[in-house]
Amino acid sequence: MNKVITDGVVLMPPAFGDGLDVWSSEDGTPGSLTYDGASNATLISADADFGTCFEVQKVESTQKIRSMAETPMLAGCYLRVSARVKAISGALPSVRIAGWAGGAGGAHVSGLVEVGDSVALTSYGEVVEVSAIIGGGNRTGVDLAWGRLPIFGHFGLDLIGTSGGVVRVEDIVIEDVTSVFLRKMIDVVDVQDYGAIGDGVTDNSAAFEAADADADGRDILVPEGTYYLGQTVTINNRMRFEGTLAMPDNAILQLTKNFEFESYEEAFGDETTALKKGIQALFNFTDHETFDLGGRSISLTGPIDVHAVVGNHDIFSTRRVLKNGEIRAQNSTNWDSVSVTETASYDASANDFQLTNVTNIASIAVGSLVQGTGVGREVYVKDIDTVTNTISLSNALYGAAASQSYTFTRFQYLLDFSGFAKISKLILENIDFNGGGVASGIILAKSGLTNTVKDCFFSSPADRGITSIGTACAGLNVDRNQFLSSEQPLAVADRTTIALNINTNDAKIRNNRVVRFKHFAVLTAGGYIISGNHFFQGDNQGTHDKTAGIVLTENYTNTVITSNYIDNCFIEWNNEHDGTPDNTGSSFSGLSIANNFCLISHVDPWFTLIRLKPYGADHFINGFNISGNVFKISGTDIDKIESYDDSFAPLDTNKTQEFTMVNNSFINVDYPTANPVTIEVSSSSTSNTWTGELAEYLPFGLPAKYVTAITPNGAITNSSNSAVFTQPYAETEQGANGDEIDIKWSSNVKGTVLCTVRADKLLGD
Structure with a gap:
């Protein structure tokens, strides 16, 4: 680089022969004394050696010769000031290059070294060259390192030592020697040229910004050393790192041209710090909405508290994407779960999402799992008020005492978003969250909307894959992920890990593969689409019970479970997250289980694949579709595919309505059930009452509520074998359990009829 050539910058001072009125005997500043008419000049x-030259007699202790021209000091440029001198007579002085540093407004920039090394003149007539290099950076070979504040200089010579001698000076030369300090490839701007010092202490923020401002599309080089940046710095050109950076936690590095993990890892020399600083910039940066991990595997020794890392947001609702890499837990005690047991009060009638009078509340962490008598699965501490000793819960408690002990267990997550009040539009994409059996995956913020987790792996989470402690799961998209349990060798009954939970409406859970967890998903509220997933718990666990793959804990669920591969687990539908679990509304309604393939291996005959469990009284089925599914049992037969659990309360089977169970395929199921169901009722001897038994055909032990069709299958005949054409009628809900029907004829007849029976009430009934 040569600014004289490239930009036409004038560096050379006037020749002496052009007049001594522009050469000062002081600092060269406007108004200073000149050598024009001076008695000693x-x-x-x-001159035989110099041609036209300047002759001066040293009469001052420091005889200054300064150009009054303002030679520009350009950021990134280095100037060499040189002159040839010789002693003529008298005392022999020493000579040195010197200058005066000028800043904004013509003010002197103090505190700088403004003189070069001195050279002694030892004989008369001997030509001696003296020179010095001046520039912004404190580099090897730079004599006067002036930093970034000077914008011009008055340059020349000093004669020092014994006075009285006469010296001649050839014209002073100032030239751009920046190329001496540049590498062969000159596409870089070096931050040292702008005053940066890699001592780990000096704040180089301004130097980095100055280098960036001057780079103009060239790369910015950070050479070896540790460069402290004390404040947020935005760099608009690409950076190369040979050295590393150090920054306070609250200072943000924003790299606009190479905003990806590799650059941050090079910048900080540590992958954990790089991930934190990259995430911090992602949440504070307007120029980029994606932070790419570049396929890197990043090892963590403890959780990343994303809220603390970001530092300045409690609410964030702008689309942001973190993608493409592995975040892996290394063995460390930092991943250990923390459990405390404390006493609290609960009053569902006052606030069923709240614990009050909590003892030792400061020991409880936001995001803790709550366990205790009357507490359903996947209830978490959403928020804590230490002033009122109150805890806000993610879900209500179905049967907690007015005052009792609770255990609060805080799992540790690779990425912890629980400190945020709200996050929306966050996308986690193509990341392997590898818990290594010691760490869980991700924990969401307290609230939010339309967040997405897609194409990710959750490998060996210690306790949970995705945890929601509030409503940040609203509209959550969980698409095409792999959940791989850390408990795969264990029997189902011994597993504790859960792939995910959701507490509020409208999640989309699609095309995931989930291997051998205790549960795939615990889902509260409704509006869910659950499709295309394969979730399984293993087929080699013996003939004991499995656990639920999907748990629905809202009785009014409005959910579709369709086109899934449900493998060695079952679907449970209950209301365990209801603070007042007795039914006062529409009860169990709004669920469709359709077109799934269900495979079960090596279970006992009582095993069922679809289970209802009311946690309070007066519940009934009020809108339920089971259709188009394939139920295949391998290794042994089972009785039925459905059941209900009355350990808390029985299901009111007389109120069933809007229940359809049709077009399903049953393989090795002894009693395929349906509603409506068509059965054959026959009598080989004449009778006016034929009984049809439906206990083996109606689901959930429901009664035979209505007969909607009776169709003869062949002739109905009397004792003389003459055809009878009278129409029978049906009496329903017969027998001890109401699961029989009686076909009534006007006379004694025999034959066979096909009867279509419904277990649910007709519309308008």
Whole structure:
């Protein structure tokens, strides 16, 4: 680089022969004394060595010779000031290059070294060259390192030592020697050229910004050393790192041209710090909405508290994407779960999402799992008020005492978003969250909307894959992920890990593969689409019970479970997150289980694949579709595919309505059930009452509520074998359990009829 050539910058001071009125005997500043007419100075027109030159007698202790021209000091440029001198007579002085540093407004920039090394003149007539290099950076070979504040200089010579001698000076030369300090490839701007010092202490923020401002599309080089940046710095050109950076936690590095993990890892020399600083910039940066991990595997020794890392947001609702890499837990005690047991009060009638009078509340962490008598699965501490000793819960408690002990267990997550009040539009994409059996995956913020987790792996989470402690799961998209349990060798009954939970409406859970967890998903509220997933718990666990793959804990669920591969687990539908679990509304309604393939291996005959469990009284089925599914049992037969659990309360089977169970395929199921169901009722001897038994055909032990069709299958005949054409009627809900029907004829007849029976009430009934 040569600014004289590239930009036409004038560096050379006037020749002495052009007049001594522009050469000062002081600092060269406007108004200073010049050598024009001075008694100790003259021009020599024909020196044998110099031609026209300047002759001066040293009469001051420091005889200054300064150009009054303002030579520009350009950021990134280095100037060499040189002159040839010789002693003529008298005392022999020493000579040195010197200058005066000028800043904004013409003010002197103090505190700088403004003189070069001195050279002694030892004989008369000997030509001696003296020179010095001046520039912004404190580099090897730079004599006067002036930093970034000077914008011009008055340059020349000093004569020092014994006075009285006469010295001649050839014209002073100032030239751009920046190329001496540049590498062969000159596409870089070096931050040292702008005053940066890699001592780990000096704040280089301004130097980095100055280098960036001057780079103009070139790369910015950070050479070896540790460069402290004390404040947020935005760099608009690409950066290369040979050295590393150090920054306070609250200072943000924003790299606009190479905003990806590799650059941050090079910048900080530590992958954990790089991930934190990259995430911090992601949440504070307007120029980029994606932070790419570049396929890197990043090892963590403890959780990343994303709220603390970001530092300045409690609410964030702008689309942001973190993608493409592995975040892996290394063995460390930092991943250990923390459990405390404390006493609290609960009053569902006052606030069923709240614990009050909590003892030792400061020991409880936001995001803790709550366990205790009357507490359903996946209830978490959403928020804590230490002033009122109150805890806000993610879900209500179905049967907690007015005052009792609770255990609060805080799992540790690779990425912890629980400190945020709200996050929306966050996308986690193509990341392997590898818990290594010691760490869980991700924990969401307290609230939010339309967040997405897609194409990710959750490998060996210690306790949980995705945890929601509030409503940040509203509209959550969980698409095409792999959940791989850390408990795969264990029997189902011994597993504790859960792939995910959701507490509020409208999640989309699609095309995931989930291997051998205790549960795939615990889902509260409704509006869910659950499709295309394969979730399984293993087929080699013996003939004991499995656990639920999907648990629905809202009785009014409005959910579709369709086109899934449900493998060695079952679907449970209950209301365990209801603070007042007795039914006062529409009860169990709004669920469709359709077109799934269900495979079960090596279970006992009582095993069922679809289970209802009311946690309070007066519940009934009020809108339920089971259709188009394939139920295949391998290894042994089972009785039925459905059941209900009355350990808390029985299901009111007389109120069933809007229940359809049709077009399903049953393989090795002894009693395929349906509603409506068509059965054959026959009598080989004449009778006016034929009984049809439906206990083996109606689901959930429901009664035979209505007969909607009776169709003869062949002739109905009397004792003389003559055809009878009278129409029978049906009496329903017969027998001890109401699961029989009686076909009534006007006379004694025999034959066979096909009867279509419904277990649910008709519309308008």
